[in-house]
Amino acid sequence: MVVNGERARILVTVKAAPQPSAKYGDTVCVAGIRVDTGEHDWVRLYPVPFRWLDANSQFGKYDIVELFMRRRTQDSRKESYVPDTQSIRVSQHLDGWEERTPFINDVALTTTCRLMSEAETDHAAPSLGMVSVAELIDFTLEEHPGWSAEEQAKIDRSMAAGEMDVFGTSTQPTKLRAPRVKLRYRYRCHEERCPGHFGQNLDWELRAFQNRFHSDSIGRLKERVEQRFVDMMFSPKRSTSFFMGNFEAAIKRSKFSVLGVYWPPAGVASKVTLF
Ligand SMILES: [Zn+2]
Structure with a gap:
């Protein structure tokens, strides 16, 4: 598909759950911060047929990757x-x-209130951002x-065809398993008059976690998810932020989801200074 383009070095902070x-x-939608330009610009990489990539092209969150890309x-x-x-x-x-701190602490923080209001009026407004959570x-x-039937049809078609040679890979992953639970946070950002927001967690980490415990009952799975993705990540000893991103469709531009949670010990994170 794409050949060449611009060379970039990116710290991957977001790997969203695979979608049919x-x-x-x-x-998979991947996002991160450019570490080769000094500007710490956000970059979204799409499409990344992650599960279909050769092993030496597969990467994890908080990997620094080098690649060619084009707008x-x-x-x-x-x-x-x-x-x-x-x-x-x-x-x-x-x-x-x-x-991670020296890189992440250089990223300018924003607020969900601001991301939403800017995206409503301006198509070129930031579509990715790091938001410190004031209160869960x-x-x-x-x-x-x-x-859905439509999603299932896409999965079945691709598995039957094994047609991923558009990427020149021969990897044939297992059939994509549907998520069993949906986690949404209700939180306030640091904007003074923040009315509160809902944000669905779309992180692949949450999907992988569910897959790991696929034989659990729904009740037990919910307990486990709550323990890790709520209790641990929002412990008083943590300073928790979200990596936020919106949708490509114009009517959904002002809707931002939680693409990842950044939850270092409070002493390690940068102080919240917006603007
Ligand atoms: Zn807000």
Whole structure:
């Protein structure tokens, strides 16, 4: 598919859960921060048929990757790029919170209130951002209805065809498992008059966690999810932020979801200074 483009070094902070795709089997939205330009610009890489990539192109959250990419011109969100997936190489993994801090603390914080209001009026407004959570009000954990008929058809088609040679890979992953639960946070950002927001957690980590405990009852699974994705990540000893992103569709531009949670010990995180 894409050949060459611009060379970039990106710290991956977001790897969203795979979604069925008509064209690519299933794809993942990846986002991160450029570490080769000094500007710490946000970059969204799409499509990444992650599960179909060769092992040496697969990467994790908090990996620094090198790749070629080009602007995704059909997407007016300025952060969107199409990666040359064959060119992706992991150059470093930032293992602990201390190692991530020097990079993440340089990222400008914003608020969900601001992301939403800017996206409503301006198509070129930021579509990705890091938001410090002022207060977790509560959360909801609902049973997921599973794939829709349309999503299931996309999955079946891609598995039957094994057609991922558009990426030049021979990897054939297992059938994409539907999520069993949906987690939404209700929280306030640091904007003075913040009315509170709902944000669904779309992180692949949450999907993988559910897959790991697939033989659990729904009740037990919910307990486990709550323990890790609520109690642990929002412990008073943590300083918790969200990596937020919106949707490509124009009518959904002002809707932002939680693409990832950043939850270092309070002493490690930067102080919340907005603006
Ligand atoms: Zn707010």
